Amino acid sequence: MKLSTSDVEYVAKLARLEVTEPEKEMFTAQLNDILLYIDKLNELDTTGVAPMTHAIAVQNAFREDKVLESLGTKKALANAPDARGEFFRVPKVIE
């Protein structure tokens, strides 16, 4: 076992996911299976191989520094679960 239930709790916290007890058990078993499978990559010696980050090597995609039309506040707030005035409203952050 690579991953314990407490590891799963820690990862869930990093991922901002609340997990139930049965989910913890399930994820611990399933993630261990998957990680065990992924272990086969260690059969390969990759010393000196440059990692591939992009399928097609595109240089920096610059455009002219020109102001274009933007969404605007009204449209940007249209989907908000809780909008007030010009702001997104959220539960309190500070104790």
Next chain:
Amino acid sequence: MELYSFTIHELQEKLKSGEASSRQIVDSVFSRIDAVEERVHSYIRLMKEDALTAAAIADENIKNGDIRPLTGIPVALKDIVCTQGIPTTCGSHILHNFVPPYDATVVQKLRDAGAVFVGKTNMDEFAMGSSTETSYFGPTRNPWDLDRIPGGSSGGSASAVAADECIASIGSDTGGSIRQPAALCGIVGMKPTYGRVSRFGLIAFASSLDQIGPFTKDVEDCAIMMNALAGYDPRESTSVRAEVPDYRQFIGRDINGWRIGIPKEYYVDGIDPEVSMAVKIAIEVIEKCGGQIVDISLPHTPYCLAVYYIIAPAEASSNLARYDGVKYGFRAAEARDLMDMYKKTRMQGFGPEVKRRIMIGTYALSAGYYDAYYGKASQVRALIRRDFDEAFKKCDVILTPTTPTPAFKIGEKTDDPLQMYLSDIFTISTNLAGIPGISVPCGYTRTGLPIGVQFLAGHFEEGKLLQVASAYEKNAAIEKRRPTL
């Protein structure tokens, strides 16, 4: 024959000659939807009113001589591409009420080409799945056998074309999500080269792998759709400034003297014998077309799935961090504080497969594990791409099965994620290398389930794929069956 059963190019002729109007075609498609949709469930949302308005405009344009490549043709959109003013859910509860303020570039391009949108199709939640069973809106069924899955993640787009609920559709392919359902539903599906089609407005899953492409009834229609979709987009930083040919010119050309690579790693134990036999016959057809069979090797094939299941979840865990209940989508009620709101929103808003992948990805990117997982996977990814670079020195295109088995039963693999992941074993390497691939029907099992053959080519060689696929389609002369629904 009903109008809904024709291809794009056949309907274009009818529209031009005045034999049919766009209104008649749209009516025909919606009458078909009324008859079969309840059983198939291809769509999350139908857009009948918009379609009728667009059809009226198309008919007016035709009268005025303004006929574009897709004028008046009913096209369906996977519910992962943003449509201005039309809800776009990505198959998820967390986006069930999201109404995009803009159109994806592909939507704009299809509209400009004259297409009439029928609706938004069902999909695995956030495109994570191979069966369309993880959709928040319930599963889609395979039109060839309603007890079976249509493939995924673009299952609704594939079943809609197979069941004649639209003439063509678009999907997205991150590890096989266009080619696998195309094969399992008996239609044509293409994943273009990474960067060929703009991803602007495509809801992101794994940004270095995602690509949009078409589902069609035949190869010529695939070329027509690619003409509308391909091209550089200044709004998308990974879209590539490469010249786009007229893809229709490749249809009907011969492949005399072409070298067709057969990778030995793709012909292994575990392939369904009927799939194996159908692909063997496909190879014989290609030889009869003048293709020369060349044995090749893609030695890192056995590692593709492991690489994919690090890279895709890692990128997904980062992309899906934006769903936090603040700016759009679902928010959980009754949170103690901000952190509690995030956690509850994401717990209630995401389904189990999405959570599983966020967990794997978060773990793989977490402190102390990055090099061991993401770093290692990115190195092996480079080796996989090198395999293809070497292979294409020896052959023009590669031929493989699209899937190891025909469509499996609904519920058969839902409890075993690894078994589910294995159904993409022949399609994943394409996304990792960024090359294009196409799946074309190559026969049926004894029980009448469709089987697909896949062709792969080098970067930006979609034209070659269309040429070989159209030569194959013409010479294989696979019996034209339609599902009986």
